Amino acid sequence: MKRLYIAYGSNLNVRQMKMRCPKVTILGTAKLKGWELLFKGSKSGSYLTIEKKENGIVPVVIWEVSESDEKxxxxxxGYPTFYYKKDIKLQYKEIRTGKRRTINAFAYIMHEERQIGVPxxxxxxxxxxxxxxxxxxKQILLNAYKNSMEMCENEK
Structure with missing residues (x-):
């Protein structure tokens, strides 16, 4: 059974995704409206997550994943401890045809109580x-990085 997956961080890296999930297929790209990128984490490191934010926009890739890819x-x-899964309805643009389609796909979202950090x-x-x-x-990603740096500096 195949599912649709929303990637916004390191899983935008095609080479890395193909190594981890050999059966994945890129379906298209989208802008996730009403969300923002944040770097959060733990002592082991900080990674991207998304959280709701009015007027926020996060560029994403839609992947079709097999059951083994999803595992x-x-x-x-680090599901379900570090990230949980959330189904999100969005419209994406097909890579091959340019057609727009509305779908439900899942995204990994870090548990909100995690602290802002610098990756x-x-x-x-x-x-x-x-x-x-x-x-x-790239400015969207760099702004998230800059915001994380500033928030961490302000906590010192």
């Missing part, structure tokens, strides 16, 4: 590679 993603994302440069660059691949506005 591999669950392990990678490693390796993780940030992995996400930036995905932004380059899909011609997303």
């Amino acid at each position: 591999a993603l669950d392990r990678y994302e 490693s440069l390796f993780y940030l660059n992995t996400c930036l590679d995905g932004y380059d691949t899909f011609y997303f506005d």
Whole structure:
């Protein structure tokens, strides 16, 4: 059984996704409206998540994943301890045809009580590679990074 998955962070990196989930297919791209990107985490590191925000926009890729791919993603994302899954209705643009389709797909969202943090440069660059691949506005990702840096500085 195949499911549709919304990627917004390191899973925009096609090479990494194909290694982790060999059966995935890229369906298209979308703008997730009413959400924002945040870097949050734990002592082991900070990673991207999304949270509701009026007027927010997050560029995303829609992947079609097999059951075994989803299990591999669950392990990678630390589901259900670190991230939970949420079904979101959105419209995406097909990569091959350019047609727009409305779908329900799942996203991994970090538990909201996690603290804002600063990611490693390796993780940030992995996400930036995905932004380059899909011609997303990198400023959205860089703004999330800048906001995290500022919030962490203010806590000191």
